Amino acid sequence: MKLTMRGVTKSFGANKVLRGVDFSLSGGDICALLGENGAGKSTLMNILGGVLQMDAGEVLIDGEPVSFAGPKESLAAGIAFIHQELNLINDLTVYENLFLGRELRTRAGTLDIPRMRAESRRMLEGMRIDLDVNAMVRGLDASYKQIIEIARAMMASASIIIMDEPTSSLTDPEIERVFAMMRTLRGQGVGLVFISHKLREVTRIADRYAVLRDGEMVAQGDTSDADASTLARFMVGHDVRTEALSRDRKASKSVLRAERLTGRSFRDVSFDIQAGEILGVTGLLGDGRSELFLSIFGAGEPYTGNMYLDGKPFRLRDTTEAIDYGIAYLPRNRKENGIIKDMDALENGSIVVWPRISAFGFIDRRRQRELFDERTRGLRIKLTKPTDMITSLSGGNQQKVVLAKWLSSEPRALILDNPTQGVDVGAKEEIYDIILELARQGAAIALLSSEAQEIIRVCGRALVMYHGTVAGEVQGGAMREREIMRLATGAGI
Amino acid sequence: MIGWFKRRWSGSPLFSTGAALIVMIILQTLALGFDFSSFGDWLGRWAMNWLNILRNNAGIGIIALGMTFVIISGGIDLAVGSTLVAVGALVMALIDTGPRGVLLNMGITGVPAYAIGIIAGIAAGGALGEATGLLVTKGKLPPFIATLGTMKICRSVTQHFTQGYTPAVPKPFLQIASFKIGGLLIMPVLYWIALAAVFYVISKRTTFGRHVIAVGSNERAARLSGVNVQRVKRMVYMLIGVMAAASAILQVSRIGSMDYANAGSGNEMDAISAVIVGGTSMSGGRGFVLGTVLGTLIIAVMNNLLNLLGVPPFLREAFKGVIVIGAVLLQKREATS
DSSP states (O other), rough: EEEEEEEEEEEEEEEEEEEEEEEEEEEEEEEEEETTTSSSHHHHHHHHHHHSSSSSSEEETTTEEEEESSHHHHHTTEEEEEEEEOOOOSBBBBHHHTTTOOBBOTTTBOOOBHHHHHHHHHHHTTTOOOTTSBBGGGSSSSHHHHHHHHHHHHHHHHHHEEEEEEETTOOOOHHHHHHHHHHHHHTTEEEEEEESSSSHHHHHSSSSSEEEEEEEEEEEEEEEOOOOOHHHHHOOOOOOOOOOOOOOOOOOOEEEEEEEEEEOOOOSSSEEEETTTEEEEEETTTTTEEEEHHTTTTOOOEEEEEEETTTTOOOOOSSHHHHHTTEEEEESSIIIIIITTBBBBHHHHTTTTGGEEEEEEOOHHHHHHHHHHHHHHHOOEEEEETTTTTSOOOOHOOOOOOHHHHHHHHSEEEEEESTTTTHHHHHHHHHHHHHHHHHHHTOEEEOOOOOOOHHHHHHHHEEEETTTEEEEEEEGGOOOHHHHHHHHTTOOO | HHHHHHHHHOOOOHHHHHHHHHHHHEEEEHHHHHHHSSHHHHHHHHHHHHHHHHHHHHHHHHHHHHHHHHHTTTTTOOOOHHHHHHHHHHHHHOOHHHHHHHHHHHHHHHHHHHHHHHHHHHHHHHHHHHHHHHHHHHHOOHEEEHHHHHHHHHHHHHHHHHHTTTOOOHHHHHHHHHEEEEEEOOOOHHHHHHHHHHHHHHHHHHHHHHHHHHHHEEEHHHHHOOHHHHHHHHHHHHHHHHHHHHHHHHHHHSSSOOOOOTTTTHHHHHHHHHHHHTTTTTTTSSHHHHHHHHHHHHHHHHHHHHHHOOHHHHHHHHHHHHHHHHHHHHHHHHOOO
C-alpha cells in the first residue's frame, strides 16, 4: 500500500496551518513526522485520520484519490490514528478492549466470548506479544496499553498506523517494547507514521523522516543520512534574531535555590534563581518541568532533595503555606487551573489576599477593591467593571487577573508556567513587560515555557529539560533556538 | 410588562425562584378561600396558616442552610436526619428528669443542665460533621458514600442504646421553642430567620464563604490559589452537623420527645430538594442562601396548598418530585438561554 498526500492546504480562520504539504508513505516503512509545536503535524495527521477536512490538495491510496468525511471512513480505508490520550477502557479486559464496538456474537445474540478470546490470542501471537487476553487493562503498564491500541488498529486491518507521541509517557524498557512491536509490524508490511519530539528515538527507530515547519514540508529523507543535530536544525530553521529584552545583571543574592530535587517525573534537578533574575525553564512534551515546579509549590508529587528560600531551607506541604513564604505560582491551562468561573474578576483577582485582608473572617471589601484597582492599573487589565464575570474577559485579561491575585500578596519568588498561553500578541508583549518589571523590583522568577522564542526574549539564562532531567543550561550567545532544540530533543546527551 | 418580566427572569437566578413562590402563595390564598365573616377574620386565618407553615418547616429550613454550603462546595450530606436523631437522643438523655437522667444523677439540674445539654448537643453534631469531613478529605471518600455510611451508623447506634428508654424532658426546656411572643408560637421561626441571616452574611462577606464557592467551582484552581481545600470541606460538613444538631434541639423542645426510628428520616432529601429548588447547582460553585430559604418555602407552601385542596397524603410526595424536576429543568433553560 502506498499513501500519497499532495498539496494539502488547511487554514483555521486567517491562520494558514498547512501550505501545500506533500507527504508520502509506503507499506513497510516507519516515517518520523517532526516539527515544533504548531508546525502543523497534528493538523496534517488529523486530515489523514478523517478528523479534519482539508481546504485543498489530494490524498491518494495506491494512486486512487480518496476522501474521508470522518474517522470511520479513514479507518475503513486502512488508516488508523492512535491518539496520544489512549482510548482504552481500564475496567475491561484486553480482549474486551480489542473487540470494543465490534463485539462478536453467537447466533442467540449473546457475546461469543470464546471466539473473541481466541481471535485476540491469535492477533497478539501474530504480533509476537506475550499478553494474557483476560488481564484487566488497568493493571497493564503504559507500553502494553499502547500495544493494545495498535492491536486494535490491526484487527481493523489497518495498513497504515499513525502514532502520536507514543513514547511520551513511557519508561525506557517500555519504549523498547513498543519499538520492538513497531519493527514487527514493519516486517509485516505495515506503514507507520511516528510523531515524536525525541530525536534520539527517531534516529533509532525510523527509516525516513519528514520535517514540518510553519505549515510547510521543509525536509524529507532517510534517517541514515541525518543525525539528531541536523534534524533539530531542520525543525527550527534559520535562527531568528530575537531581541533579548532582559539586560545583563550583576550577581545578587540567591532567592530560590533547588538542590538535587528528585520526584516521580523529574530527577536530580538543581538550580539557583537570584533576586531580579528570570530563569527560563523549557523543554518538550514530557520534560517534567511543570511537575517539578508544582511539587516545589506544594501541590504536586512528593520529592527528595532540598529547597532554599533566601538561604533558609523550606518545604511546602500545601499551597496555603506558599502565600506565607511569598511564593507565587501562575499555573498552565488557565481554564482548568487558573480561573474560577463562578466568581467575578474582582474575586478572582483577590482570592490569594483574602486571609490577609480579613478580620474575624470578614473580608475588608474596601481594601480588596483598593488592592484590585491598584493591580488593574499596574497590569493594564481592561474591564468595564470589577464585578464582571471572569469568563466575560479576553484570554489575555483573564491571565492578567490570575497574575494580579498573586501580585497582591507581594511574592519574593514567582513561578510562571506558560504565562502567555492562549493570549494574543499584544497581550503577550504586555505580559513580558510585567514580568521584566517584577524582576526589576527584585523578585526571583522562574519562567516555564515551551516556546524557545519566549525564553530567549525574556530570560537571562535557561535550563533545558529532557525527560525529567536538566539536559543543559544555555545563556548568552548559546541562547539560540537551535541549541535549545538540540538539548530538548535529547540530542545533546 | 411581559418584556420586563422576561428580562428580570433571565437576569437574576433568585427572581425565578421568587416568582414561583409568589405564584404558589397566590394559589394557596385562593385555596384558603374567602368564606369568612369579616376581612379581619380572613386575615387572621391567613396569617395563622402562614405561621404554621413557617414553624413546621423551620427545622428543615435550618438543615437546608447547612446543606446549601455542602452542595455549593461540590458535596452532599445524607446523614443529617441520623445526626438529628443521635443529637436528640443525647440531649434528652442529658436533661432527662427521670431516674436515668445523666445530669440529674450528677446533681446538675435547671438552667445549667439545659445549657450543658445544648452545648453538648451542638458539639456532638459538629463532631459527627467533622468525622464526615475527615472521611471525605483524609479518607478521600466520595461524600455520598461517606455520609451514606454515617447515616446508617448514627441511626442504628442511637436506636440500640435508646431501646425502651423514654426520657422526660423538663417543662422549662420546652420554652426554647414554645416561648410565646405576643401570644404567638414564633420562636422556631425566629431561629430560622436568624440563622439564615448568619449564613447569608457568611456566604457573601467572609473568606470562608467565598472559599466554599471557589472550591465548588474549581477545586484545582482554588488549591493553586492557596486555598486550604481540605479545611474548607471539613468546615462545611462540621457546619451542617451543627445545623442538624440545632434542628434536633428545636425538635426536642417543641415536642418534648423523639421517635428514634423515624425522626429526621427523609430530612436529607427534603433539605436537598429545598436547596435545588432554590437554584443552587448540584455540581457546585453556584448557590444562594436566600434561594434555599425560598426553596424551602416553595415546597412548604405547596404542601400546605395540597393539604387545603384535600389531596391525599400519599400523593403529595409526587408533587414534591414534580417541583424539584421542574425547577431544575427551568434553571437549565435559563443557564443556556
